[in-house]
Amino acid sequence: MNRLVRVGIIGLGFGARVHLPAFQSLPNVRVIAVADAGSGKADRVEVEHKGIRAFHDWRHMIANVESDAVSVATPPDVQQGIVCAALAAGKHVLSEKPFGTDVSAARAMLRAAQMSGRIHAIDFQFRMEPGIRGLKRQISLGKIGRVIRIDVTWLTAGRSDPALPFSWQNDAARGGGVLNNFGSHVIDYVEWISASRITTVNASARIIHAQRFDADGCEHTVTAEDSCDMTCALANGAIARVHFS
Template identity: 30%
Template sequence: MRALGVGLIGTGYMGKCHALAWNAVAPVFGDVRRPKLAMLCEVDEALAAQRAGEFGFAESTADWKALIAHPEVDVVSITTPNAFHAQMAIAALKAGKHVWCEKPMATSLADAEAMLVAAKAAGTVAALGYNYIQNPAIRLAQRLIADGTIGPVNHVRVEMDEDFMADAGALFSWKSEAASGHGALDDFGVHAFSLIKVLIGEVEAVMADMARPYAERPLAAGGTRAVETHDIATLLLRLSSGASGLVALNRSAWGRKGRIALQVFGAKGTIAYDQERMNEIELYTADGDSDVQGFRRILTAPAHAPYDRFIPAPGHGLGFNELKIIECRELLRAIAGEPAHLLDFEAGLRIERTVDAAARSFREGRWTTI
């Protein structure tokens, strides 16, 4: 059987991240056949050729449809701007290819729904790039919750904060246009929901507020323009399990660079985590002598699969890019028909619906069910 053929569309932030993963998945895991990097697509043809050389792809193109049609391409990595996800994913699925699409699924609920329809029709693998769920630390949290270590979860809090929109003096950009979405709610919210999903389960109802730290932003040509998105969103959640939840999102949070802070409270203990320290998890359990109880800082280690595939020594640390390598391994598992730890288009659509319900709850000032 020939090696799995890979087509990659996009060579930016996430494009490079996919490329690194496709190069590393076989050396890291050792239990998969080294895929064939068949074709790379980038809008600029010269850049496509250059990146193909760097990334190790055999061919390059500026025509994404050609990539999808390429007979050696079995799986398509889609890392283009969100607005292109739907058409590319649907085309690839229609061509019978597997699809690995960056999150969020699409820029409209209708597009996301169409993507799911296409995925169901194709019967191939259609997975989303929710990489944070791949962290061995998060998987440890997932296991500790699943095995009852902290008891039934009754409350969860997720904060996601960065500061790329924090500078009031920064020029008005597309991130402040309504066309880009709601703002922090979709930009960050989808990550929060992906983590809640794998750790605890489904969100049933939501009540959101949104805010604009800066009403307007300067234009390059002088003057200002009113900001149309909301860089801050806060959400109250009720989960199907009965747990209560809270999500706080802020992309104008000075000093926060990649914070995704989780707190999961259970009847027997608590788990805390911060993506800025992604190789640690904090666990408190109400076991044993009460005078020596405390939050324990667990460093990820070979005991926390698949950390062991990267490094045989504990506490040495994985990086953000390496989560995508793990995700890639899961994708290969799914393609091989094995159970995989991935969010597919069905799970992704549920996340998009949660975002949509949150936006409605804000407009209408009342709880909204998903």
């Protein structure tokens, strides 16, 4: 049997809804600590789940908990400090996407991971989907011929619903927008399925709902796109046409 892996989770929005139950479903993984920014979510997790310690500052969690790995489920604008600190403390790191707010931040985190020698990964879970894995297998075995075009349409109520409250996902400066949130997944699995890198991109993005109210009723101007169309050329000659909103 594999040895027990002890995990701490930082960020308890998506982290509490998805990361926590996913880790708890694995027999050789134990979540031993969670951290938030004082929202009260960490305290609720501690009460509801025996053996999990709550922290209101991720720095204290990294410094005081003997975890093997840290799962970072925070908005992208605060990831870099957390990821680099966890790696410096000798932790393996799983990070949510979007991975930082820009290329510079992403490269800094990658360099820190490479220098640390720790296992590091971004949560591109669609590679694990049976349908996508099956499609890649069929392509790699040559059973459906040469791929010359890929079409992806991904429509959700996540960003186009005007009733949803304003959050970091509507703020471009914090790494929001469907290109970062949805497009990063699509780009990853298109390249993975086709075994070819995207070489050029033409894209058109727009904001459908220009104003949103936050949970406290304050109105905000939306600066991150909630709809995007892309045409991507791949190195193997294929074309990918993608729409997500």
